[in-house]
Amino acid sequence: MSNAGASKAKRNAVMALAALCIYGAVQLLALSGTLLSYHLQVLSLACINIMLVVSLNLITGFTGQFSLGHAGFMAIGAYLSAALTVFYQLPFLAALVLSGVAAALVGIIIGLPALRLKGDYLAIATLGFGEIIRVVILNIPAVGGPRGFTGIPRYTSFGLTYLIMIITIVVIRNFIDSSHGRACVSIREDETAAASLGINTTYYKVTAFAIGAGFAGVAGGLFSHYLQYISPAPGQIGFLRSIDILIMVVLGGLGNITGSVFSAIVLTLLPEFLRGFAEYRMVIYSVLLILMMLFRPEGIMGKNELSLEALESLVGRMKNRKGMRSDGTS
Secondary structure (H helix, E strand, O other), X not given: OOHHHHHHHHHHHHHHHHHHHHHHHHHHHHHOOOXXXXXXXXXXXXXXXXXXXXXXXXXXXXXXXXXXXXXXXXXXXXXXXXXXXXXXXXXXXXXXXHHHHHHHHHHHHHHHHHOOOOHHHHHHHHHHXXXXXXXXXXXXXXXXXXXOEOOOOOOOOHHHHHHHHHHHHHHHHHHHHOHXXXXXXXXXXXXXXXXXXXXXXXXXXXXXXXXXXXXXXXXXXXXXXXXXXXXXXXXXXXXXXXXHHHHHHHHHOOOOHHHHXXXXXXXXXXXXXXXXXXXXXXXXXXXXXXXXXXXXXXXXXXXXXXXXXXXXXXXXXHHHHHHXXXXXXX
């Protein structure tokens, strides 16, 4: 096995161990009564938001394609999985897989024409496609129309949401570290130069778009089967939801998965602490975004990705400082 392959396997093993420890700690706190069902619900929503933010970061942060239609793919997954489990009694995991595949296919169909655009034009096009999806759902009486889809069984649990969140992070992280991911990053840095080197820019942009859309669809399926209700309101599957996800991406740092995880957790917990100021949520988000752009435009984490190598380097520096102090006192 090459050094790169061994390093990736070691990193994945450490990540799996850390994820298992976190899950075990949450379960112990839940069994002891420290964490109530309300806390588990907030943690589950944080996991769903992490999936949405990491998948959008693949499109916007790593590939450089400014998308404002991510909530539309979430809507496809939410409604399709709910329809499959309610009307056809399909097993939940099968419904999740199909909803992810359907969202990815729609991502390909939308991406092929839309990703020929750049910058503001691409943002407007993806926003339009997202709103088209919402309006179509709004006019389907079988799934509730404007009233929303009710009677969805609660199949989503914290454990399942946590597991799929970890899978999402691992898959996207490994994709970014592969030759395909490096091609996406090269497109972000300079699409013309990437094309001149023989990189099929359309293929890689559509691939990133499809992967991000697929995971957004799965997140939508988890979301609808946790709340047991989904509505075509802009705040749930429309423009405002897409803006929420984009704010989390920018706050954590474009092209930074650790930042995406951190910002998704913070902006999921923040409304819970500010429930008395719920009507000012978007104002608070806007102020946070302005402050971030002024004082730290690269995001909370910037280019500092949490990794095994970074932790080993930090431990090494701490040992060196401890050694220097002991030498100075001796």
